[in-house]
Amino acid sequence: MMNIVQACGVVAKGRGDAILVSTMLSMFIFDRIEGADGKARMVPLLGGKAGLVLGLAVAKVKQKLGASGPAAEVATTGRISSVPLMGGAAGLGLGLALAQPQRRVVVMDGDASLLMELGGLATVAAVRPKNLLHVVVHNGTQFTGLGNLKITTTDFQFAKLASDAGYVHAERISDGANWAERFPRLLAMDGPVFVELMVEPVPQQTKPGFEQEEMPDRQFDRMGQEALALQAMLAQDAPA
Amino acid sequence: MALADHSISASAGIAALQRNRVDHVVTVPDWVQLSLHQRLQDGVEGIRLISCANENQTVTVAAGLTIGGKRPILMMQNQGLYNCLNTLRAVCLDAHIPMVFMVGQFGREFANLGQPTTQSRRTMVSIMEPLLKSIDVPYHCLESESDLARMEDAFEQAEARRTAVVLLVGAPMAWQ
Numbered sequence: 175m176m177n178i179v180q181a182c183g184v185v186a187k188g189r190g191d192a193i194l195v196s197t198m199l200s201m202f203i204f205d206r207i208e209g210a211d212g213k214a215r216m217v218p219l220l221g222g223k224a225g226l227v228l229g230l231a232v233a234k235v236k237q238k239l240g241a242s243g244p245a246a247e248v249a250t251t252g253r254i255s256s257v258p259l260m261g262g263a264a265g266l267g268l269g270l271a272l273a274q275p276q277r278r279v280v281v282m283d284g285d286a287s288l289l290m291e292l293g294g295l296a297t298v299a300a301v302r303p304k305n306l307l308h309v310v311v312h313n314g315t316q317f318t319g320l321g322n323l324k325i326t327t328t329d330f331q332f333a334k335l336a337s338d339a340g341y342v343h344a345e346r347i348s349d350g351a352n353w354a355e356r357f358p359r360l361l362a363m364d365g366p367v368f369v370e371l372m373v374e375p376v377p378q379q380t381k382p383g384f385e386q387e388e389m390p391d392r393q394f395d396r397m398g399q400e401a402l403a404l405q406a407m408l409a410q411d412a413p414a
Numbered sequence: 415m416a417l418a419d420h421s422i423s424a425s426a427g428i429a430a431l432q433r434n435r436v437d438h439v440v441t442v443p444d445w446v447q448l449s450l451h452q453r454l455q456d457g458v459e460g461i462r463l464i465s466c467a468n469e470n471q472t473v474t475v476a477a478g479l480t481i482g483g484k485r486p487i488l489m490m491q492n493q494g495l496y497n498c499l500n501t502l503r504a505v506c507l508d509a510h511i512p513m514v515f516m517v518g519q520f521g522r523e524f525a526n527l528g529q530p531t532t533q534s535r536r537t538m539v540s541i542m543e544p545l546l547k548s549i550d551v552p553y554h555c556l557e558s559e560s561d562l563a564r565m566e567d568a569f570e571q572a573e574a575r576r577t578a579v580v581l582l583v584g585a586p587m588a589w590q
Contacts, residue, residue, distance in 0.1 A: 195478075254481070259504035262474040265466075269478020269486075272438070272464075293467025297475070301464060398509035405481045412483060 175374045176350035178203050178318075179219060179229030181311055184354045185280055186214035192278035192307075192361065193404065194253045195267040199318055199376075200282040200311060201255040206233040212251050221350050223377065252407065254400045258393060261290035264298055264308060271303035274408060278361055279303075283310045286325045288332065298366050299340030306366045308336070311373050312346075319376035320386075336368035344368040420527045420585035422559045424449035427587060428458055430562040434569055436487045438479050440464045440472045444491035446518025449589040451489070469498035477511045488513065491520040492538050495580070496545075506578035507549070514568045515580045517542075527585055531555070546580055553580040 182203040185194065196204055207217045207229065217233050218225070254270075256262040267281035288294075288310050298308065310332050315322045337344035342365055347353045353371060360367055427450040431439070439461055443451050454463045466472045469490050476486040495502075495517050505511050521536040534540045546553045552571050554564035568579040 256474070256504075258508075259474075259501060261470060262501060262504065265471040265474025266478045266481075268471075269440075269475040269480075269484075270482050271478070272462075272475075273479045273482020273484045291468070291470060294471050297464075297466045297471050394508055397504065398511070401477070401481050401509055401511055405483070408482055 175348050175372045176221060176353060177223070177226040177229070177374050178311065178313070178376060179207065179217070179226050179233075180221060180350035180353065181371045181373050182282065183207055183214055183217055183219040183229065184350075184357045185282060185309070186217075187219075188357050188361065189252075189278075189280055191252065192280050193267075193270050193274065194280050194282065195263050195270065196253065196255050196282040197260070197263050197284040197287045198255075198257055199284055199313075201257055204253065204282075205250075206230060209233060209236050219350060219354065223374075226374075226376070250396075250400050250403070252404065254404050255397055256287075257397055259397070260284075260287040261294070263287060264291065264294040267306055267308065268294075268298050268301060268303060271306040272301065275303075275305055277305060279306050280361070281306065281308045283308065285310055285312045285314065285330070285332065286316045289326060289330070292335070295336050295339040295341070295368075299336075302340075302342070303366055304364045307361055307363075307369070308341070308366060309369045309371060312370050313373040313375045315375040319378065320380050322375050322378045333368060333370040336370075341366045341368040344370070346370040346372065348372040417524060417527065417585060418588070420557055421588040422556060422562060422583070422585075423588040423590040424453045425590055426559050426562055428453055430565045431458075431461060431487065434487075434565050435485050436461060437484050438462050438464060438476070438486035439489055440466060440476045440479070440486050441489040442466055442469050442472060442491075442494050444489060444494070444518035444583075445520050446491060446522075446583050446585070447489055447516065447587050449587045452589075469494035470501040473498050473501040473505050473513070476513055477505045477509075480511055480513065486513075488515045489518075490515065491518045492542050493520060495542070496538070499549075502551075502578055503549070506551075510576035512572035512576050513578045514565070514572050515578060516583055517580050518583045519585075522584065524585075528557075531582070531584070542582065551578050551580055553582055555582045555584055557584045
C-alpha cells in the first residue's frame with residue numbers, strides 16, 4: 175500500500191492546469207505539500223511510514239521557507255475543497271467538468287465520504303463527463319491520524335462498483351510507483367475514469383491526555399473563498 | 415377554489431426558465447412539477463437536464479456548474495429539500511454559492527390551496543416555510559401562473575445575497 179503523501183503528491187506534481195476537488199484529508203495533505211507557492215516538486219514521494227514522515231517534514235520546511243505571510247498560508251490555485259461537507263466532492267467535480275469541458279477535473283474523494291453518496295457514481299456515469307478523473311483514497315478509516323475509526327465496511331470494492339455503475343474505466347492501485355507511472359495516462363484518458371488508491375492510514379496521534387484543538391474559522395470559510403477564486407480564474411480563461 | 419386557478423402550465427415554466435437564461439436544470443423529479451419535468455425530458459433547446467440520484471448531488475453539481483460559469487436551477491420536492499439540508503448549509507449558507515431552487519409542495523391537500531401552507535394538515539407541507547425562515551433562506555410562493563415573475567426576483571436575490579432562494583410550487587403544474 176502507498177502512503178497519503180504518495181497518493182496526493184502524484185496528483186499535486188502531475189495535475190498541470192486540471193481543477194482539483196478534494197475532501198478533508200487530501201485537502202490537508204495538498205495544503206502541506208503544495209505550500210505557499212503551489213508547487214509540490216521538492217516533496218519526496220517515498221513509501222512506508224518513513225516516506226510519510228519525510229514527505230510531510232520536507233513539506234513543512236518548504237512551507238515555512240516559502241510563505242511570505244503567516245506560516246499557515248497556502249496557495250489553492252485551481253483547487254476547491256468540499257469542506258466541511260462529506261459526500262460532496264464527486265458532485266462538485268461533475269458540475270465543474272460539465273461547465274469546463276476543455277479542462278481536466280480531478281476529484282480526490284475519501285472512502286467514508288464516497289460511501290455517504292454512492293449514488294453519485296451512477297449520476298456521474300449517466301452524465302459521462304469525458305474530462306473527469308475520480309480518485310478515492312481507500313484507507314479504511316475516518317479521522318485518520320487522530321482516532322483512526324474504522325469505516326463501515328472493511329473491504330469495499332469501490333473500483334468494481336464504479337465500473338458496474340458505468341464509468342468508462344476503473345481500476346484499483348496499491349503501489350505508489352505504479353500510481354506515479356499510471357497517473358498521466360489516466361488523467362489524459364476519456365472518462366469518466368475512476369481510480370481506487372489503497373492507502374495506509376496515517377498513524378494515530380491521539381492517546382490519553384490528548385486535547386483536540388478548536389476548529390479554525392478558515393475550515394468553514396475556505397470553500398467559499400476557493401469557489402470565488404476558482405470562479406474568477408475560470409471566467410478569465412473563458413473564450414471571449 | 416379550483417385547482418386550475420393555482421396550476422402553472424409547463425409551457426409558462428419553460429418560458430420562465432428561458433427568460434432567466436437557465437442553461438441547466440439539476441433535479442431529482444417532483445410529482446408537483448411532473449409536467450415541467452416531462453417537457454424538459456423531451457428536450458428544450460438551450461437547457462440541459464441533469465438527473466441526480468439524490469438531492470445532495472443536485473446541490474453540489476449545481477455548485478460546480480455555477481463556479482464554472484453556468485446558470486443552473488434546481489428542481490425537487492419538499493422531501494428532497496429536507497434531505498439535502500446539510501449540503502445546502504455547506505454550499506449556500508457557508509460557502510455563499512448562489513442557487514435558486516424550485517421546490518414542489520408534495521402532499522399538499524387541495525383544500526389547502528389558497529390558504530397558508532402552515533395550515534396544511536400534512537407535515538411535509540406545513541413545516542416548509544417556518545423551516546426556511548429559521549435558516550434565513552428567502553423564498554417565494556408560486557400560487558398561480560403570474561407568480562412566475564418571482565423567478566427573476568429569486569435569481570437577483572440569490573446573486574446579490576450569495577445564498578439559496580427557494581421558489582415553492584404550490585399546486586400540480588398543468589400539462590399545457
